[in-house]
Amino acid sequence: MTAEASRTKFKSYLATHGFRVTNQRLAILDVAVSQKEHFTAEQLLEYARRVDDSVSRATVYRTLPLMTGSQILREIDIGSGEKYYLLNPGDNVQVAQVVCVDCDKIFEISAPFMEWYSSTVSSKLGLRPVSHRLQVSAQCISFHDTGRCPHRSPK
Amino acid sequence: MTAEASRTKFKSYLATHGFRVTNQRLAILDVAVSQKEHFTAEQLLEYARRVDDSVSRATVYRTLPLMTGSQILREIDIGSGEKYYLLNPGDNVQVAQVVCVDCDKIFEISAPFMEWYSSTVSSKLGLRPVSHRLQVSAQCISFHDTGRCPHRSPK
DNA sequence: CTGCCTGCAAACTCTTTGCACGAAT
């Protein structure tokens, strides 16, 4: 899904649900849909303030559920304390996250078997799967060999 | 793994690493290995205090890493804020958690394909998998139909 | 004009940590 399509989708979500279109929400929306990588609430706040310095932390936290609810963002919890967000590609491809334990970089990879697995869960437990989360923690092979992680951005 | 085997394993873990055997650690150990279901740190504190009321929250939190480190407990993070713990069965079976969105009950189910998937990750990304986490959020079919979740304990 | 939305700051939840005392080795 393009940034423009995401913007449109979010605005119609607001309209449909009777939520107001405010400058703060638009600023947050704009910087969110322009992200190419995973980002945190704190980063989103920082970026949004460059566009509109009246944006507060509270509004970012109140807007994030609207963006995940409208399906333009996916929320990713890798168990590190803070949550990550990522622009939703739009297709319903099943994905998993691989998290490098050295540098915390998150890779998104496909996990097509999850569709089959969900149906297995459904039939075995009598539960209707609504979502899933597959995360692999891994170590760079080069880190293991050389003590340096190639993904780690230099400080 | 039996409760008795877990107790033995933990004590030898303490000995091997030069950690002291204290009454508090033993009390926490005993209640932990007698749990049949998932439990939280707070619950563990409550149970341990029935055995030894000198046990503090801090000691529970300091003892939990010792128990996961010695492999007698597994730590499960379902992204609900608090972490859950479960007696480690001992075999190295790959498992996933299915969490009921209605009653928060956690089901442990096998996920044998994770071994294969880890190796795929390894070869595709050049990363060495160290652990993984697979969680399916699901809704009771009966809840969907009747509005009541059969697993929810009556209040 | 309503009343939803906002910024601010305080509250919250779970977990970790500094400190001085107490107990295991």
Place this chain on the structure above:
DNA sequence: ATTCGTGCAAAGAGTTTGCAGGCAG
């Protein structure tokens, strides 16, 4: 006797929320 382990309370991190004023519809 040494240390390590402990309880207590405060600190921490990330997120949520109560409030009084502001702006969208």
